[in-house]
Amino acid sequence: MSDTAEQTGRHIERPEESEPLSDAEQRKRRRERRIAAYRGARQVLARPGFLGTLRERLALLDEARALDLHDLDETVDLYGDGIVGALEEKVAGLLGKEAAAFFPTGTMAQQVALRCWAGRTGNPTVALHALAHPEMHERDAFSQVSGLRPVHVTSEPRLPTADEVRDFDEPFGALMLELPLRDAGFVLPSWEELIEVVEAARERDAVVHFDGARLWESTVHFGRPLEEIAGLADSVYVSFYKSLDGFGGAVLAGPQTLVDEAKAWRHRYGGTVFQQFPTALSALAGLERELPRLPEYVAHARVVAAALRDGFAAAGVPWTRVHPEPPHTNEFQVWLPYDVDVVTEAALRQAEETKTVLFGHAWDAKGPGLACTEVSVRAAGLEWTADDVKTAVAEFVARLNEEVSK
Missing domain, CATH: 3.40.640.10 (Type I PLP-dependent aspartate aminotransferase-like (Major domain))
Incomplete structure (x- = not known):
């Protein structure tokens, strides 16, 4: 997950200092918050293995051994x-x-x-x-x-x-x-x-x-x-x-x-x-x-994408874009008409406060007041219904409005 998008984030004050953090320090802290939110989340659209612990990744080898994929002798x-x-x-x-x-x-x-x-x-x-x-x-x-x-x-x-x-x-x-x-x-x-x-x-x-x-x-x-x-x-x-x-x-x-x-x-x-x-x-x-399940992920990504579009419309967001629509794979983009620091903080707060990660990737600034992120749907995302997505969108927009009003 690239963090280049977060270069325009607002300054975050150190508790013990009045000097603002550098852009690099802000990106580092936001990435740490995203990873921690993923680790503690109960509901995610995708749970990438590379964010796992060493123990969890080593378990993949135990699984491979159980699947009898190769002669281990x-x-x-x-x-x-x-x-x-x-x-x-x-x-x-x-x-x-x-x-x-x-x-x-x-x-x-x-x-x-x-x-x-x-x-x-x-x-x-x-x-x-x-x-x-x-x-x-x-x-x-x-x-x-x-x-x-x-x-x-x-x-x-x-x-x-x-x-x-x-x-x-x-x-x-x-x-x-x-x-x-x-x-x-x-x-x-x-x-x-x-x-x-x-x-x-x-x-x-x-x-x-x-x-x-x-x-x-x-x-x-x-x-x-x-x-x-x-x-x-x-x-x-x-x-x-x-x-x-x-x-x-x-x-x-x-x-x-x-x-x-x-x-x-x-x-x-x-x-x-x-x-x-x-x-x-x-x-x-x-x-x-994973290979046999990818078509299932692609099909459900289209359900998620449609629910995101409907959820933002219902929440009164003036403009949003799901691209491409419908998604061509199990990954796609979401564009929103807000500054990147605003959507980043709203997404992080939602993940931390509700234990639901709707937008887990970094946001890119595509211009003044325009932000874009990627959405991935994997095995964990198959548990989400369209209503689950719309509920998560409403929770995200509530925090988005709070950030805008600050």
Whole structure:
């Protein structure tokens, strides 16, 4: 959960001092309050595992052992063999690809994938969205580390169109599509639009790579199985902790020759870790436990989103936006016409006072008097009815009005 949104928060006084806290100290305290509220809440829409205790996270390994996901009498993995190899094979099968390589991070996996494709195409230019994860959250890693040259097909809050790809004014060796596009609101194109975009890239002799960190939950929107979705791309990256609640890790899947080269570059990047069996076992547990439930989460996210909209209307909030509507995945955005410090404090107070977390992510300032946050619906959220959501909205708006009047 990013805290960059809270830079504009109001000053919070230290009990023993009159000097206001710095922005960094305010962000730190608010994050601590959010985590504490999550920990103490009785009702949440999602309970992310990464906020758990060490004991709770280790229990996931006990669960994996109980599920009999792998032969635990097998010798532990060394530099990517054993259970890591078994995980690679399983994910390659799920995505319908020849082979797969396990990486400690998606940042590394995608740099390696695209530099391998650059060697094959002879063009280091990567066409991608201006809001794509490498551009927003990776400190220019493509250009600073991997010799790639990112160019932006569009900056609109949607996926690129076929015409934008076809008419782009310079050559590129690879088109990278983030599915769903998180910073635009976890949005996806239609299935027909996605096919047209891929075909447009191929017309330009470019390869297509899917940033599929959250691809797992796209099947409901597309109405297609994972294998068919991934089959549109030359290579695909998927994450194990964003949707599947694993400890970390990622897989790059594609042709055998690409994966073989990727493993060589993985070694050079320092990603061939000595032993990774806890992370691999947690990934296998996530595939077993969470993957089959993701369609249920997506369906209920649409119930929650509609109830949020109706609840804010009933509470008299002058304007609100649920984006996209209906949600394309089990995650979406909520926009409200208030300063970010006001909605942040109202959300924290509600969580602390009622033990119900409606908005547990940080709020981003999108302009004067405009704030946005992300909402995630997971297993815990399935317990909420539409009426539960509307009740929580009313409680939130009551505190929102109190903050506005201060």
